[in-house]
Amino acid sequence: MxxxxxxxxxxxxxxxxxxxxxxxxxxxxxxxxxxxxxxxxxxxxxxxxxxxxxxxxxxxxxxxxxxxxxxxxxxxxxxxxxxxxxxxxxxxxxxxxxxxxxxxxxxxxxxxxxxVGTGNPYQIHPHVPLxxxxxxxxxxxxxxxxxxxxxxxxxxxDAMMIPNGxxxxxxxxxxxxxxxxxxxxxxxxxxxxxxSSMGTTKAVPQDAVFLLKHYASSVISLMTPFRHSKTPWHVLFIPHTKSCLAALALGDDLSDASLCVFYGTLAISAFSLGGVSKSQTWSEKAVMFNQQAQHYARSMLMTAYNIPKVAKYKSILMALLTMVQVTMFSGNRSHSEYYFLEAEKFIRMRGLKRKKSRKVRLLHHCYVFERIIHESVFICGANSGQRHHVRTAIESSGLGRYSLDSLSFRLSGWKNLHQEMMRVRGQEEGENDLHLERPGFWSNTLYPEIFGIPEPWIFLLSQIIRLGKEKDAAEEEDATHCLSLKDFIARAKTLEEYINHLQPPSLEITHSQLDRDIIQNMLDAMKNALAIYFYRRIHDVDASMLQPKVVAVLECLLRCESTDSTVVHGSAGFIWPAFIAACEAEESSIQAAFTDWFDNSASRSGLSCFRQTLADIQKIWQEKCCAGKSVTWLDLMKRTMPLQQQF
Structure with a gap:
């Protein structure tokens, strides 16, 4: 035809x-x-x-x-x-x-x-023989x-071929x-x-279409500042979920990975709708879909490493990333840790040795960006049992040789950061330096077109995390493999200079003016938050010295809010700089402004991660008020966000 x-x-x-x-x-x-x-x-x-x-x-x-x-x-x-x-x-x-x-x-x-009509368009005579x-x-x-x-x-x-009537x-x-x-x-x-002649088929949830429509039209706008249709959610997640819905409607069998993606996506959308509408019904459905997604995730992980493989690599990774999103958006960061580590294990054991298509690289970039953000605030889980298990599994498999970065966020051997950042990295190094340990320039990076943030900015956050772990290790009894004080000070000084001299890239003219404004404010907020995080994590400076940067982050948030009065595209990307800055806010008026921003974001998005983050910030403010300003942000984080060893 x-x-x-x-x-x-x-x-x-x-x-x-x-x-x-x-x-x-x-x-x-x-x-x-x-x-x-x-x-x-x-x-x-x-x-x-x-x-x-x-x-x-x-x-x-x-x-x-x-x-x-x-x-x-x-x-x-x-x-x-x-x-x-x-x-x-x-x-x-x-x-x-x-x-x-x-x-x-x-x-x-x-x-x-x-x-899909509601009436009967045919007039059937009752006595017509059929x-x-x-x-x-x-x-x-x-x-x-x-x-x-x-x-x-x-x-x-409209692809179901549902007859009139x-x-x-x-x-x-x-x-x-x-x-x-x-x-x-x-x-x-x-x-x-x-x-009965075909066997039992999985039923299509009654609200599946409505939830997928809300996810596609509203939820994904929170994850990226761009309004084009080339993001990983448009290219991978939504088409895959639609395909799952079509397959369920046709009675096809789906892998556990695909069912995990499907029900996880419904859970995210239902959580959002429950928060926006204040409907208990949607919240209950979100919990139900989340439980189904967790069930299929457990079944999927039991066979994820089988040979021959049970599900496609992209399907399993999408399922793990979907569960990361479900746990993050529902405010359950400790469960996010579990799925982050399972995703890392799967990528290192099944993804790094393979030839990577653009779609696979999109998924890897989504994982790395969210993982580094998670690693910066989940600082008390470095020695958890699950992390030890993941490292042991990768090392014993013999597949650790494909990883060009360490398995525990430790510093690499760079000396002159400015010089080494100009070094051009090859394809293998760019793809297999999973957590951005090695400095250098990689032209094929996808962070700018997914999140609007250049790779060097994410690399700097990774380096601050690694230098902070060196500081923690030096404070322990066994510090034989740590940097010397001289090297530590030199590395810290280099990072400080690089952060303070960050220049935002020129944005493409193809982006709308609204997108350019949001991205510019996001980069300004990110730069100031990087500086706050560096000074608090590495040097532990007094909070009074950080107030100008705290105000600068708040101004970026308010400018975006005034530009787009509905849901700011990519507003999930503002959570990290808002959290880092708000933790250091001292004046009551600044604290109140941050509180309003988190409340407004929670109301517009319906996602509890905004209110949960605000609750953590308010605990930190309360502890500071009670214990005095000598209490560090690091100490407060350890007390207010304890690691849950069992999931």
């Missing part, structure tokens, strides 16, 4: 298009994957032919031909309306009518409301209960997915008998 119409064939695939998508590619010709297999369609065709008496068939076809000959050229004649359309014809004399009561619109050009298979089809298509629940969203699946219950796709014609049945086919 593609050759006949002169089209470039894109192949067959399970896919879903939502009514809110405006991509030009979504309005062209679409070829959908057939609901039935080739053998099933052949059996159905043979059975239909054998069930129609030849004399009756010829008579009906003759009447259709006569009707077409009598019709004017301008008349719009609907002859074929599905596999049974050839046996429908206009009434002649007193014969009952099987024609639609109204015009039947083509599904591709109809509106979502037309695709074949057993036709009776089964009509029973499934039209015998809908009157009290079918209506989903909370106008979003629909099917009710709006979002579980219907499950019934439609079980259509398997059986020529051996002599009785009308019911949904129960069809489902």
């Amino acid at each position: 593609c050759q006949y119409f002169g089209l470039t064939c894109g192949g067959y695939k399970k896919d879903i298009f939502f009514d809110f998508e405006t991509s030009p590619g979504n309005h062209g010709v679409r070829f959908r994957r057939p609901l039935l297999t080739v053998k099933e369609r052949e059996r159905m065709s043979q059975w239909l032919v054998s069930s129609a008496p030849p004399k009756t068939t010829l008579r009906i076809l003759s009447r259709i031909e006569d009707e077409c000959e009598r019709a004017d050229v301008t008349d719009n004649i609907e002859i074929h309306q599905g596999p049974f359309g050839a046996f429908r014809f206009n009434p002649i004399q007193n014969e009952p009518s099987l024609e639609p009561a109204g015009d039947i619109q083509d599904i591709d050009s109809s509106s979502p409301e037309d695709v 074949s057993p298979w036709s009776q089964g089809m009509m029973q499934l298509m039209f015998d809908q209960p009157e009290d079918v629940p209506t989903p909370p969203s106008p979003g629909f699946l 099917v009710g709006s219950d979002m579980d219907t796709p499950e019934c439609l997915a079980t259509f398997v014609p059986d020529p051996y049945y002599n009785n009308p086919v019911s949904p129960t008998s069809l489902a």
